[in-house]
Amino acid sequence: MSLRAVLLITLQREPGTGYDILQRFKAGLVHVWQASHQQLYRELDRMRGDGLLTCETLPQAERPDRKVYRLTEAGRKALDSWLTEPLAASPVRQPLFAKFFAWERWPEQARHEELAAFREQLKQRLTTYAAIEREWFSNPQALTPAQRAPWHTLRLGQRLTETWVGWVEEVMEEE
CATH class of the missing domain: 1.10.10.10 (Winged helix-like DNA-binding domain superfamily/Winged helix DNA-binding domain)
Structure with a gap:
């Protein structure tokens, strides 16, 4: 896109x-x-x-x-x-992921702080998504399919972000 x-x-x-x-x-x-x-x-x-x-x-x-x-x-x-025109699936580009390939050199304190900050950013994103949903899609079933289509992308964003939060928490438990 x-x-x-x-x-x-x-x-x-x-x-x-x-x-x-x-x-x-x-x-x-x-x-x-x-x-x-x-x-x-x-x-x-x-x-x-x-x-x-x-x-x-x-x-x-x-x-x-x-x-x-x-x-x-x-x-x-x-x-x-x-x-x-059909779109190809986009790769997940997250610069943080590159640091995982140098895990042994990544200072533990810096790693923990970065992961905690990333988790908070993701949680803030979830808060933003919830606000958008409340404002624009409070009753999605009452909308036409065309009006509801953006809600589906919002829900996907919420689900992906929730998955990322869970992933960060798993990684932080292993530290």
């Missing part, structure tokens, strides 16, 4: 500013994709240059101008093309 695809998905229903897009990420896509402000704005500019988006500049008094991005027909076709 690429940031470009996520931006196309985000803008498919309605136009938005960079700020709007970031808020949409936080509201629903944070569990499947993350991007910095800089990455987002660079990609929006590239997509505009590639003809996938238009950008309307709206002047504001005492604030920077608002740039509202909108999909073009080429952008819709690019999204449709991406949606029809």
